[in-house]
Amino acid sequence: MSTLMTEPAAGRFGDFGGRFVPESLVPACDALAAAFREAWADPAFRAELDELLVVYAGRPTPLTPARNLSADLGIELLLKREDLAHTGSHKINNVLGQALLARRMGKGRLIAETGAGQHGVATATAAALLGLEATVYMGERDIERQQLNVLRMTTLGAEVVPVGSGSRTLKDATNEAMRAWVSDVDRAHFLLGSVGGPHPYPWMVRELQRVIGVEARRQSRTVPDVVVACVGGGSNSAGTFAGFADTSARLVGVEAAGGAAMTNGSPGVVHGARSMVLQDADGQVAEAESVAAGLDYPGIGPEHAHLGAIGRAEYHTVKDDEVVEAVRRLARSEGIICALESAHAVAWVLRAAGTPELPTGSRVVLTLSGRGDKDMATLLGGAS
């Protein structure tokens, strides 16, 4: 199995991936791929990143046995706690790596898109730490529902640019970020937040998130039966899966029912890669609709499309109300308030446990991609 392991030639994962970008961006993508390839093979770069992950970002994050839920559900549930990473989600793993790379490439500015704001906060954080400028594009709808993260970004010194076009969510913020990159490609690094986009992003981001899976694999001691994570663009799941790709563990990605590119999409080209996309009969990209801003996205990273196509990973969907209930259930059973995004994985486990989908006695590693502070207002709104 070469997928999840090596650099994909020409950025291809089977039929998916590639680099569908304006010619203006091709040299930058090439330079980025080369720089990452070289840095990733450079022990000094790896050491600097690893040090930051440990002394700054709080890695390794624990693998917490969810004892109460396990007893209730008749399975053994282990939670990989990305909610405890600095800034509150797995996004920091990728961001620190790319920000170090940007500095190594002599870039003075980071451009990022964000949905839930976690990637934007992580980017603003790394920019502050490394003395870079940061501009974060965020859909107006997401700005409304993730106010806390907007305040955090501006406190960190980043510029947050509201995006009012289209669905005013992550998809549109990504368009705007790519436009901004084209206009400042010499000085700026486009710090993409997930495993989508043109080559080298899907590969690079998965490599930078691999640490989740590697740690979880080590911490879980024996190979679990199932590894599960939520899927927006697919970075926390890709990083998690990477640690278990060469094991017998089932890999399960959980999508938002309203943004389920794997389940309800078809092949298409958006944001620089060929992958699975929610689109209409004409090929216009559909607007996703999820309570979780970070999963409110009509695409998915190309490697997931490939893993799904070859049957190595399976993808399921959960609905908004299951997700809200999963946040509460996890909070009340284990004292952990997870992000609405992460709660998708929890919701699937709650539904599947004890059914043939997830038989009693299964050992499950679940990546809790982030903490839920940012979602408290949404939860309250939904509850009242």
Place this chain on the structure above:
Amino acid sequence: MSTLMTEPAAGRFGDFGGRFVPESLVPACDALAAAFREAWADPAFRAELDELLVVYAGRPTPLTPARNLSADLGIELLLKREDLAHTGSHKINNVLGQALLARRMGKGRLIAETGAGQHGVATATAAALLGLEATVYMGERDIERQQLNVLRMTTLGAEVVPVGSGSRTLKDATNEAMRAWVSDVDRAHFLLGSVGGPHPYPWMVRELQRVIGVEARRQSRTVPDVVVACVGGGSNSAGTFAGFADTSARLVGVEAAGGAAMTNGSPGVVHGARSMVLQDADGQVAEAESVAAGLDYPGIGPEHAHLGAIGRAEYHTVKDDEVVEAVRRLARSEGIICALESAHAVAWVLRAAGTPELPTGSRVVLTLSGRGDKDMATLLGGAS
């Protein structure tokens, strides 16, 4: 130096401490002291707590070199990252210990007071994890300014009881929690959040927070010149100081100018202990006034009063505007948004660095007691 090391006889730290509680609570305090003494000496209890601290709460928290600020200030600044602990502050260390103890004592309910809400969130968390009920008393003024934490507590299943008496802040919440305890002393454990209150609390909470100092001491490798932490009740500072009590490090506690019991108070008896207290000529306890809800308290733990009296620790004050500026400065230099409480320690370092108070070249370990998500709304209000 026996202070910071052993169980204080009769709960006395020099002239301070003791147990000034209604007779109705004396047997409960006695039982609690005995139970803690026994549990703390029991390797099984310690192992269970240590395991939770590691696999659940994310300990050890890193000691992060603040490289940019260090360069700017001409000192070596190391940040003990309690902001990365589960629930976002050091409060979880104490809470997990007391909650395990409560369960061991057969209690079914936790009662807590909270100011910033971090202690309340931690209590609600431990209650969920251990299957206990939780009732959290919180001043109405604090409920307004720490909305996020109120939402977190209710999501975790705790009951939050607004306290409208007096200054409607931590002091009054503490009164109310003690009243609630008197009324349900058999079934409930009063889970006090700081190193104040009657014996055994100041000792027990300091022991449970000692982990901060022990880790920091190990992580800092050589003994720092100065160890600094903010002081509300004084638990994060007491825990930090405990790790360095037997070294040559200067111990510095930083109070809110508007709640500076050490600096502006006089000996008095509040909330069960004799300590330093802000009070008027008649002995009525004054209302503190700080932008940081967790430091908005007119008292301080008795061990601090003692450490100050014998000159082992020194106490300084910083003003609200310095504190708000410190949050921003740390965010923009290091990418870390700390709690307003924690920013008191940062503010003192910013002001003192390069002066005789904190000479150039000093090596400083600073405990960042919590993260600032909860304060974003306050910061915004203050900025506009």
Place this chain on the structure above:
Amino acid sequence: MTALVPYVTGGISADWTDYLLAYQEAGATAIEIGLPFSDPMLDGVTIQQASDRALSRGATVVSILQDLDRVRGRLRVPLIVMTYANLVFHRTPEGFCRELADAGISGLIVPDLPVDEAKPVARAAAEAGIDLIPLVAPVTPDDRLEQIAALGSGYIYAVSVMGTTGERATLGSSAAGLAARVKAVTDRPVLIGFGVSSPEQAAEAGRAGDGVVVASALMRRVLDGATPAEIRETVAGFAAALEVSADYAYAEVSGDRR
């Protein structure tokens, strides 16, 4: 045969000392005067509000004790002060007890001063000729009851319920048992207080102990605007239930030295 000790928060109104006269007329055996404290940890909502009102009127220890000058000549019943430890220690136990004695106070109750911490205050009270009236609670074990019975002088104050002050529908079932346990270890008279809300409850408590303290039930009415004359009727109701007469009770009350 049973002492009736009604309570009033010092300084709660301009004419608060009139309540003292009213209580006396109605048959009080002694009167408990609360010196209001900012953080009345053991008090329920009623006494909290009464304390707040007095403090916001500017009442202080000094002003309250001075107010007593207005009624000194007319008061025959003993006065007992109840206040929190901080007000005692703030003026030093010696200074505080001397001030009380100078103002004609004969007893002192400090609810957050358990026997373990009480020594300096007990000494100062004894020197000033004031009874330090210790508190016992339903949860106090017997060996500790003995220790407490050895502290101070005059009454022993039996807290009838596990809880704060405040009105309750029924008298704590622990009151009688506690009073009996106290009586088993000491000859000192036992006052029962906390939550004695009606004459019926007072009568019940009176059968168990040597006297009752009625506080919140009166202060609730004072807060609601009851005049001294109105309150006198209320207290008289308690007195009738307890079958005390002013004269009789007066002679009985401990600490009476005027």
Place this chain on the structure above:
Amino acid sequence: MTALVPYVTGGISADWTDYLLAYQEAGATAIEIGLPFSDPMLDGVTIQQASDRALSRGATVVSILQDLDRVRGRLRVPLIVMTYANLVFHRTPEGFCRELADAGISGLIVPDLPVDEAKPVARAAAEAGIDLIPLVAPVTPDDRLEQIAALGSGYIYAVSVMGTTGERATLGSSAAGLAARVKAVTDRPVLIGFGVSSPEQAAEAGRAGDGVVVASALMRRVLDGATPAEIRETVAGFAAALEVSADYAYAEVSGDRR
């Protein structure tokens, strides 16, 4: 001597095909028709708004190509389609190119289809008899220019600025240099586009290349409500600055096969 290629977003209004006639009358050498895409990554605000308006009017690839029936008889200038890769791949490159050819389109520009990904589309375009017009950018290195010059047929589209489409105060300084570099590696004519906002800029671009594309400057006016007749004057201004005459340009334009 220089080609003028004005742009219109297909389906932007009910009478959008009238703009085609107006452009032709005003001296257009060829016309670029945008097939609107939901996520026009390389377009600035003006073309985004134009695309949104067309899509919200219900425009589809099919409807836009059908609309051309209305003017086919009167149009003599070649039509070039510009759209994003997803619309091409969604219908398959073969299917898409065939549809274009059937609708009388002679060229295709796909801004997010770099040479590395273009092979299937280039093959399909060639089979359908359509020019795939590749794009080059100021940052494209010379060796890559050669590769690109070997792709497709007809014009090469030189993106004059590093940025999105949209009006700009001055023509990108890189335009002339880029055109010269392209000409050094190929004989194919060079169209210059992106940000050509005024007749003066068009004249400047015209001196560097073989033609200019004018898009946002026209679509801004269309969005603001300019009629075909008004737009004709605007285009005529560009034509005058470029010294093109409709007849001359028509004869010159690559891909003209009607």
